[in-house]
Amino acid sequence: MRQVLLLNATYEPLTTLPLRRAVCLVLREKADVVHHDVTGARLRSATASIEVPSVIRLRRYVRIPFRTRVPLTRAALMRRDNFQCAYCGRRAETIDHVLPRSRGGKHTWENCVASCSTCNHRKADRLLEELGWALHVTPVVPRGAHWRLIGVIHDGDPQWAPYVTEPAA
Template sequence: MSQKVLILNQDYSALAVCSMPKAFLLVYMNKAELVAASTTEKLHSITQTFPFPSVIRLNRYVYFPYKGVVLTRQNIFRRDNNCCQYCGSRDHLTLDHVLPKSRQGRTSWDNLTTACKYCNSKKGDMTPEEAGMPLKQKPFRPSFIMFLRNFSGILDSQWLPFVGAKMEQIV
């Protein structure tokens, strides 16, 4: 039961992703309604069978003032596909400031990238251009929907109408 469920606000905008047991509980307690169920799986109790939720919609609108992705180490790694942005290695990953902190480089989405320990120490206190180490991808701030769609690691085709993507964009 490690499947994830997309939670929609009352206006059908994507709000969050939660575990299947939590989603089932929200539906069972009439705090949410089932929008899409799994076509392959069912939940079974001793006497009943329930649809396995894939997308649920809350019955009340939840005001969510900040719908952004929190800047964390793991979220930077997810955005960069757990891959060094200089050499492509997946081992011994660290964070690198593209413009070094010693040169007033900020800790922000646009200045942090994933680097292996070797590339990070080789680049040192230089910019990628000065070190002759071009980035594979320029750092960027992902939107909330983009993060749910591309970086959460969940590829459920029933989510596509609500997160706005085609399946080939996700894979």
């Protein structure tokens, strides 16, 4: 289903919405259209016709609670590691714990990496030193508000780019 970027009243990206929800917000005058769909598509009813929105902005400011840490999810971890295996660099399909949980490792950002199935099975519950392996990158906790929009930065509408650019690290 078509997604629409939702901005706060201050033009900060909040999330993406299904097209139906976005149109409801616009029709109820709770949001304004910032950009229309580049294809010029229209939604028609018996009495009205409106252009399909691509980006909408709330008319009132919505306060977002501050989170000290980004929640660890599979999608967020894969995005952090750019879908590349931390051991060999191929396309990652699974998550691996650097220090295995069976040996006291925790399920945290600093201990989890994206991994291909081959490396994950080969490593099993062993330590990197036992295999003579090294990580290509050090796992870190992602920071910044743009992590609320997993998938939007790379997979979204080109018109979203000015609103969802990642801040410089």
